[in-house]
Amino acid sequence: MNTHNIAVLSAMLIRAGFEEGIGYRLLQRISFTPAAFILIEKLQKNKDLLTCQLYFERNGTEYACGYYDVSLIKGIVMPERSLNNINLAELDLAMDVIDWQFKADSESFRLDDELTWKREKEIAEAVNQLARLSATQDGKHFADALKLKYWLGSGLEELVGNLNAIRAKFEISQRVYFIEGEGISVDEAYRFLLNRWMEKKMQAKRREKGKEALNDKTEPQGEGLSKGLLLKKRRSKSRRIKQ
Template sequence: MNRKNMDMLAGRLRQLGFSEDIQYRLLANVCFAPAHFEIEHQMLVGADRCKFSVHCVRGDQDLYDAIYFIASLRKLPETPLDLSEIDASMHKIDWQALYQGKEGLVLGDPVQDTYIIADLLQEAINFDKDGLVRYKHWSGTSLEEMVPNLGYLKTQFEINQRFYLIDQQSPINFGDAMRFLQSRWLERRMNADRKLLLKSNSGRQGGHLLKKRLRHNRRLNTNNS
């Protein structure tokens, strides 16, 4: 393991937005001498959550470098009123801890808590048909693959972008990347709203044209008779 290489890579990762103690996580990956690895970071701004996954590879002379990172912005879904109680109950549970089989999931007896959670999950299956509430609480955890309609929900509430890290240039950092994705998200929503407005206007215009045709046909029928 090349210490100078590790110091340089740790400095590069700090430029992106990792904390000062990133070197320990970096060494924990590199000590196994993988050909490549991912190192992740998360940011939470208001209700927006952004996950960053930096791709590092081993190159010439066994030196490591960060090549690119993928930023994934997730918007928080708005819970329908009829699912608000299920949403509030699911919010109290550490779902990742449950998946890993840890104790202390919620306050009280862990065995009893597990029964309560099982009842809650059955309630979610019965009423959260589209998977919206489960996506809200399970996205980004090991339970994510159990969310129904996951692919569709991701297209509705997530946006991704890959950013390449070019040698000798100051890299775009995580904060800049998140603002870029928030701007893209806003643009996407504005375009969607514009399409709905055009469709609505087109429908109204189509209705007016149909009425004009009907009036015209009535006149023709009257004249012919």
């Protein structure tokens, strides 16, 4: 095993802002000598989650990391608001205390003792409230946000469905390249994604204002057109009576 190569890769990634323990994670994968592999690193930045997928390829006895894809999911915070008799902030808190990691078995489980499956009862209640939220357009937005916040990477994807469609609405991503062992840092990539997120948010607001302005313009015109046609019909009818 080429330990010098692992040390060089580790140093490069640590300079870019990844954690010190990345060297051991590299060692574990390289010990299988794959032709290529992906290393996923999750970093917490304030209330935001950065997910980095680092791509490695083997050339002879050495591995190289040419680039990584970094994605930002902006911190999801529920407002103090109720929809369909469900308080969003309270549901967020209830989901926060649940252990969402999938468990294959439990030594204490007994179906006749609810205390041994208290977690599953709480999960069922949260899922029921999410379904009720999703029944409205506004509620669906918040339900999707909560699903992404707590279910992404939990191992529950096969039970809750594909989260990629939901993820696309809340996530911004960028590819970062390493050239001769150097590249922009994770912090720099984070600031860049924050700027893109703000831009996306402002564009969404402009589109919403444009729709409102269009509705304001079309409604009076529609009323005027209807009144004009009605007046024209009355005049035409009046001429026929006179004749």
